[in-house]
Amino acid sequence: MGLAAERPVTGVVLDAELVPEDVGLKAAVEEFTVRFPSLWLVLVARSGTDPWGLFRLGRAGLGNLVLTHLDELHAGVARAIRTGFGLSTEAxxxxxxxxxxxxxETLAVRLALRGAQLGWRTDELAARAGVTRAHLSVRLKASGLPSAGHLLVWAKLLHAGRWLGDAGRTGESVSRQLEYSSGAGFRRALRNYTGATPMEIREAGGLEPVLDAFLATCGLGRHQPRGLFVV
Incomplete structure (x- = not known):
């Protein structure tokens, strides 16, 4: 779970055979889904996996869990990716x-969300959108969106908001995931763009207050987040 807390991952594949017996399958899976609800989890069962334990997991109704057998691993992972992407921050x-x-312009926002995790700069964002940097800036401005550079910062903070909603992450771990030079730099960016601290974002729901702040800044019809001041 340490890797999930420190890396910008969107999903995890867990081999049921590798879960320690003293932990137990159900406890391990439930701990993961509670600590990292933003991630999808593929649990790979084997012929010796406790069927009653699998039944109990299936009855638990864990929304980000996909059960699959070793013989169906490829299909199970593919299904999880499709399900997980539909609930991703980007989507x-x-x-x-x-x-x-x-x-x-919707495509530009989607590309910025993808590029924020890959370290893209404004030139690469424009290239991926199929336009020059200058033309991208004109298009974004005409739609009320921030400049390309600010859009990439917003994209980082939107990912940060989603991750801050995970109990297994901290403001410091999220800042490292997004490659901020320091935790202070991350907190400063979050404060400058949303008016909130990481703890305030977490308590307000994670992604939702950051998304509301972004849409309000762009004048896209959403209300200002309750209790947060948008600068």
Missing amino acids: LVTRAVSAHLPAS
Whole structure:
């Protein structure tokens, strides 16, 4: 679980055979899904895996859990990726802005969310969008969106908001995941863009207050987050 807390992962594959007996399958899976609800988990069962334990997990209704057998690993992972992407930060934010923006600007937001995890700069964002940096800036401004550089910062903070909603992460671990030079730099960016601290974002729901702040800044029709001041 330490890797999940420190890396910008979106999902994990867990071999049931490797779960320590003194921990127990159900306890291990439930701890993971409670600590990291933003991640999907593929649990790979083997012929010797306790069937009653698998039944109890299936009855638990854990939304981010996909059960599969070793013989069906490829299909299980593919199914989990499809399910997980539909609930990813990229997908959730894209759906939120798509009702207010033209398709090309919606694509720019989606690419920024992807690029924020890959270390893209504004030139690469523009290239991925198929335009020059200057043309991208004009298009973003015309739609009420921030400049390309600020859009990439917002994209980082949207990911941060989602991760801060995980009990297994801290502000410091999230800052490292997003490659901020220091925890102070991350907190400063979050404060400057949303008016909130990591703890306030966590207590307000994680992604939702950051998304509300982003949409309010862009004038896209959402209300200012309750209890947060948007600068």
